[in-house]
Amino acid sequence: MDSIEGLAPAVASILDAARARPTPDERVAVTPRDLRAAFARAESDGRVPVIAEVKPTSPTTEGTDERDPVELAREMVDGGAAALSVLTEPEHFGGSVETLRRVREAVDVPVLRKDFLLEESHLDAVEADVVLLIVRFVDDLPGMLAAARDRGFQVLVEVHDEAELERALDAGADVVGVNNRDLANLVVNLETFESVAPHVPDDVTLVAESGIALPAEAARMRRAGADALLVGTGIVRGPSDVTENTRRLTTSMTQ
Numbered sequence: 001m002d003s004i005e006g007l008a009p010a011v012a013s014i015l016d017a018a019r020a021r022p023t024p025d026e027r028v029a030v031t032p033r034d035l036r037a038a039f040a041r042a043e044s045d046g047r048v049p050v051i052a053e054v055k056p057t058s059p060t061t062e063g064t065d066e067r068d069p070v071e072l073a074r075e076m077v078d079g080g081a082a083a084l085s086v087l088t089e090p091e092h093f094g095g096s097v098e099t100l101r102r103v104r105e106a107v108d109v110p111v112l113r114k115d116f117l118l119e120e121s122h123l124d125a126v127e128a129d130v131v132l133l134i135v136r137f138v139d140d141l142p143g144m145l146a147a148a149r150d151r152g153f154q155v156l157v158e159v160h161d162e163a164e165l166e167r168a169l170d171a172g173a174d175v176v177g178v179n180n181r182d183l184a185n186l187v188v189n190l191e192t193f194e195s196v197a198p199h200v201p202d203d204v205t206l207v208a209e210s211g212i213a214l215p216a217e218a219a220r221m222r223r224a225g226a227d228a229l230l231v232g233t234g235i236v237r238g239p240s241d242v243t244e245n246t247r248r249l250t251t252s253m254t255q
């Protein structure tokens with residue numbers, strides 16, 4: 001694994017907090033809602049598959065969103081979101097496993113647990129349909145993938161460059177996210193996705209993550225090969241209400 005060197009201070013602090021979290025003593029067993037099927041359903045009725053993210057705050061966001069996450073989640077689904085992502089990291093993103101539980105109960109689309117999962121026991125904090133594994137932060141990626149799948153989770157494996165993509169593919173990832181945000185400096189650049197996407201095999205489901213707010217940006221990521229888009233800020237802090245902000249992205253190919 002990369003050392004803490006080379007990471008933005010906020011990210012190093014997130015990893016310290018993740019290591020210090022209490023470890024649950026029971027193993028979860030999940031019957032997941034199928035993420036790829038949800039993407040296919042969106043495609044078949046003409047929606048761009050969007051994973052809309054509930055993220056109360058972040059190291060790059062000012063203030064905390066005090067709106068009810070369940071209400072936001074419903075509005076996202078009303079706007080056509082194929083799936084949702086819920087931050088469960090408490091100290092830097094204002095998330096909680098309880099929020100994820102409540103959101104998952106309130107909607108019937110697949111819900112991704114967005115967190116910094118470093119060890120097997122971290123998987124057991126809460127049930128979700130999908131978990132995120134960030135290649136840069138996971139020592140034993142094949143082991144963590146197997147541990148997640150054993151519990152029933154689908155896994156979104158996050159990469160930022162071609163070398164990380166190789167690690168993800170070698171480990172057997174079948175859903176890969178390319179994060180446009182560089183965790184070394186927290187800067188977003190949509191060219192990141194464009195440079196990594198051509199190296200992803202066709203049978204891998206490919207998600208473009210971060211920095212997508214405008215319909216033109218959504219269209220740009222789709223042109224570059226994104227099967228789905230993961231969008232937080234552009235939806236919760238966009239120009240209209242959350243339903244409308246979601247809709248303008250889920251309908252972005254037709255504009």
Ligand SMILES: O=P(O)(O)OC[C@@H](O)[C@@H](O)c1c[nH]c2ccccc12
Binds near residue numbers: 114231
């Ligand atoms: O708010 P944005 O720029 O639309 O980004 C959403 C999502 O991609 C971002 O929150 C994210 C991508 N990978 C992560 C890993 C951990 C925490 C957060 C993230």
